[in-house]
Amino acid sequence: MLAAMPPTSPNPRNGGETHIRERVRDRADACPGALRLHRADDGGLARLRLPTGVVTARQVAALADAADRLGDGRIGVTSRGNLDLRGLPDDCGLALAELLGGAGLLPSAAHERVRNMVVSPLAGIDGRGFGDAQAWARELDALLCARAWTTGLSGRFLFAVDDGRGDVAPLGGDVTLLAEPEGRALVRIGGLAWRVGAGDAPVAALAAAEAFLAVAREAGTGAWRVAELPPGTTLEGAVTERLAAAGVEAVRVDAGPGMADAAPGRAGALPVAARADAGGLPEAAAPPEPGLVGDRAVSVVAPLGRVTSEQFRALAAGPADEVRVTPWRGFVVTGLPGRAAAEERLAALDAAGYLTRPGSPWLAVSACTGRPGCGKALADVRADARPLDDAALRGLPVHWSGCDRRCGHPQGDWVDVLATGDGTYDITVRTARRDNDDAQAQAQAQR
Ligand code: SF4
Known part of the structure; x- marks a missing residue:
């Protein structure tokens, strides 16, 4: 939840540019x-x-x-x-x-809420992909659980571990590992990317998370996720520093197109141009x-x-x-x-x-908890949820929500079916770009 709070001091390390920093979180991670x-x-x-x-x-x-x-x-x-x-x-x-x-x-009571990862589910099964995403995830999990500082990450901080097919990389991970051919990997965070050896990928992901925590604490705005960091933060330098400290040989590369914009939904993938020499997605894969x-x-x-x-x-x-x-x-x-x-x-x-079986219209439909499980819900959305008949909306994921928090909505472009409280639903097509614009407008409105 965005909340308006008094601005803190301008950051003295941003080259003289003045940024007003406001708290984006005013409560503990629940x-x-x-x-x-x-x-x-x-x-x-x-x-x-x-x-x-x-x-x-x-x-x-x-x-x-x-x-x-x-x-x-x-x-x-x-x-x-x-x-x-x-x-x-x-x-x-x-x-x-x-x-x-x-x-x-x-495996670790203290770390149970920070072990947040999405991993390519077909890794090692169907012959696609370039790296052993399962092995990376196991190693990264062991690294997370072995360090006390990692408990400072929020329960929403997400690692995406993609075997190179581009299926989980677009899911909005705070730190994303993407396998590449010839034993290489990309580590991406906050629109920045570094190329590392595949064997170093889990350590590199941990270093990136540690850099985020340091930068977030320095900013003092209560950010839980990378996207919540204020402008002018020193993430690039912090990541570079920690990669070096961890002994990881890393090359800074162009991060390529924004992954959230490229997120494939259940109902259809959005094509993403191959960027073999940069840090973007090679190709977006459907679930x-x-x-x-x-x-x-x-x-x-x-x-x-x-x-x-x-x-x-x-x-x-x-x-x-x-x-x-x-x-x-x-x-x-x-x-x-x-x-x-x-x-x-x-x-x-x-x-x-x-x-x-492929082709069921129900594959495109998701719903939040709604009534009676959620006190905020304006409707029993799980009972109401169904595929939409509108041919113009076919091909997009459809998410039914009981209130405007829209819990669990898809990434990328999707159809928003929102309970109004009077027994009807508003239907809107949302895009990743619009979601970003709305979030920024909300933050502006609260200043
Ligand atoms: S979207 Fe609203 S009604 Fe649905 S689970 Fe979230 S808070 Fe509850």
Whole structure:
């Protein structure tokens, strides 16, 4: 939330240019976590971060049990690929921590809310991409959990770890790793990019995050995310300094086009020009299509991003199955023994209620929590949500919101279906550019 506060002193390190700095956050980060529950109208909400997106069959079972024993029997998937448990009683904290900890889902209690990553979900499965994004994410997660200072990051600070196909790079990460051919990688932060060796990528991402924290503290405006830093900050110098201190050989490169502008939605990718010699996206990739992925994996989508515990259990029917949660409210199940098993699993998941085929208009539809779970909601948007008939809007993701916070809305261009409170909805096409303009106008209006 943007809030008007008295301006602080001009920054003396910006070459004499005067910038008025106002606080952009006036309260502590209250993002829910697995151990810090948010009190919603339908009970406690716990949010579990999955840095690599991967859950084993044992962990799938533990989460489904937690939803049954402690929550409302359902599991939500967020637009960052996190998992939500809702309807939790006030006194469930210890039992939930034991359940999640026992399943290996809480490696560090102190860091559980800062392990925010989106990772290319098909990395290593379909033969695309240039780097092992899963290995990068595991290493970056270990680095995050091994350092005390990282707990200073907000629960919204996001790392995007892209294997080079350009699927999660446009999702608005504060720090983005993008694999390149020939063992190279880009690390991007705040419109700046550096090229590093692939082996240094996780350390480089951590160095960039550390630079952000230092710059944010110096600015004193309470920024949680890179986009909230005030103009005139010294991010470039801070990143360069920390990369060098970490022993990373890095070359500063042109950052290329803004990734948020290029975000592909579920309903269709926006083409981005190849920029082989710079730090832009090579090509924007659409989310995994539902269906078979090769012979040993399947991709499915949870309608409106929420499943029952039984549906969740159905994902991992074998002990060797691995489930990857996607930032498009879907799941990729890997580790299947062959094509027949993959076809069988896809049929079972179709029968369980997942979206399993490309072309369903429901793939483009998402919704916030709405009534009765959210006290701000003006409507039960999940009951109302449906694909739109308007042919002119076809091809764009459609997001239904119960109020103007528009929680969980897509990136890039999308259709905004907003409850008005009188039983109707306003429908507007929003673009990344318009969203940026609106945010700036809101900040101006509050000065
Ligand atoms: S968009 Fe509004 S109604 Fe929907 S979950 Fe967010 S705060 Fe609640």
